[in-house]
Amino acid sequence: MAQSQQQAMDNVYEDLDIKEGDKKIYKIAKERNKATKVVTQIKQIKNKDGVVMGSSRDIEGRWKQYFERMLNEENPRSIIADENPTLGMVSDIDRVKIRVALRKMKKGKATGPNESPVEVWKCLGEFGGDMLWYLMKKIHQKEKMSRMWRNNFIMSIFEEKYVQNLNNYRAIKLLPHTLKLWERIIERR
Known part of the structure; x- marks a missing residue:
């Protein structure tokens, strides 16, 4: 066999020489490059009435329409019990809570537009936790976040059999x- x-x-090497x-x-x-690609381009989709569209402009418009409807749809909300309002200053963000939240973040997750994974913060150890604490403290004080952090990608994932x-x-x-990480810390407060 071997x-x-x-x-x-x-024989292959002789053919290549x-x-x-x-x-x-x-x-x-x-x-080999083609085999590594997971995403395929969909050349035809159906409109609202089930009619197949083939032009790229129509397909793009249909995706836009679909996401606008899906992302702007109101969902029922659960009623939260009335709480006493917080009077005065809200306490600063705690370093320990940042480290705990950072520890709970899973590794190997898809990154957003800045392509910076959570592993970057984790590998910096205590220094990374202190940097995050400083950044989040500044955001909390100024009530303003970097525009770069607010950018995101919306991706569609195919689930059923009819493409x-x-x-x-x-x-x-x-x-x-x-x-x-910021959302996780704020949510836990």
């Missing part, structure tokens, strides 16, 4: 991990 595999590999071998190398590289029907997709929003 000898036949070795013979096959020798000749002048026409360059074309084969590019073809192999192109096929042309947009109702078979769900949307996820990819946020910067630092913003997720």
Whole structure:
């Protein structure tokens, strides 16, 4: 078995050594690259009435319409018990709470537009926790957040078997991990 595999590999290398071998190398590289791609481009989708659309302008408009409806739809909200209002100054953000929130953040998650994963903060250890504390304290005091942190991506993920029907997709929003950390800290307060 091993000898036949070795013979096959020798034959491939001999084919690649000749002048026409360059074309084969590019073809192999192109096929391997194509195999790594997960996302496929959808060339046809259905409109609201179920009619198939093929032009890229119509498809783009349909996606825009779909996401606007989905993202601006009001959902029922749970009623929160009335709490006594906080009077006076709100306490500062605590370093310990930042470190706890950072520890609870999962590794290996998709990053947002700034492509900065949570592992960056985690690998900085105590120094990273102190930097985050300083940043979040400044945001809390000024009540203003960097525009870069507020940017996000909305991606559609296919779930069902009919590709042309947009109702078979769900949307996820990819946020910067630092913003997720901020939200987690504020939520726990």
